[in-house]
Amino acid sequence: MTEGPYFSSASLGFLQTLASHNEREWFNQHKADYEALVRGPALDLIASFAPRLEQFAPRFRAIPKKVGGSLMRPYRDTRFSKDKAPIKLNVGIQFRHDLGKDVHAPGYYLHVQPGQSFLGVGTWRPEPKALAAIREAIDTSPIPWLAARDDGEFITRFELQGDSLIRPPKGYDKDNPMLEDLKRKDFIGVMALSDEQVLGDPLLDLMEEAFTGADPFMRFLCRAMGVPF
DSSP states (O other): OOOSOOSOHHHHHHHHHHHHOOSHHHHHHTHHHHIIIIIHHHHHHHHHHHHHHHHHOTTBOOOOOSSSSSBOOSBOOOTTOSOOOOBOSSEEEEEEBTTOOSTTSSEEEEEEOTTTOEEEEEESSOOHHHHHHHHHHHHHOHHHHHHHHTOHHHHTTOEEESOBOSSOOTTOOTTOTTHHHHTBSOEEEEEEOOHHHHHSTTHHHHHHHHHHHTHHHHHHHHHHHTOOO
């Protein structure tokens, strides 16, 4: 386990080259480079971040395992996609809630991709029951939601992104003052990172500062979903 920097210009270079050679055969031939430049540094970062995460969000987990931990698989699920490229062009790291079973659980996220890196917080495509619970919490407790959504620490770093319904969700009136938030399918905040920030020594500090700044947002979502923060 190192103390950073974790990713190098060679890490980003590997991902850039992969974009031009996105085939399993090429990837398998360069697996040693992937391990040394991408997966190894990612696992080191996860291990190093674990004690920090334990301090500010003890119900979330940083698990440095190649499979079944915080590091997402490099292989894409192409079954339902027109894009059949087999390998992801990014590194995905999710520190999810200890009660979560998959990527839809509430969590903190680091996305590393040349020119497109970012930090994420919240829940992406929550399951129908969880989504309904979040919408109900927003509808019945709009003041706490607005306080979390518009918290100064949060909005100076994160922008709410994700997909939304075109029409009001079932059971909600089109004149509901919280309609735009009720229509959300995703409750995720995104903070862009430059390549320089990804490659710099202070990356863990930056992550910790940003994630702790999203505390009200994460607390609201966890409370709405009925899980402890």
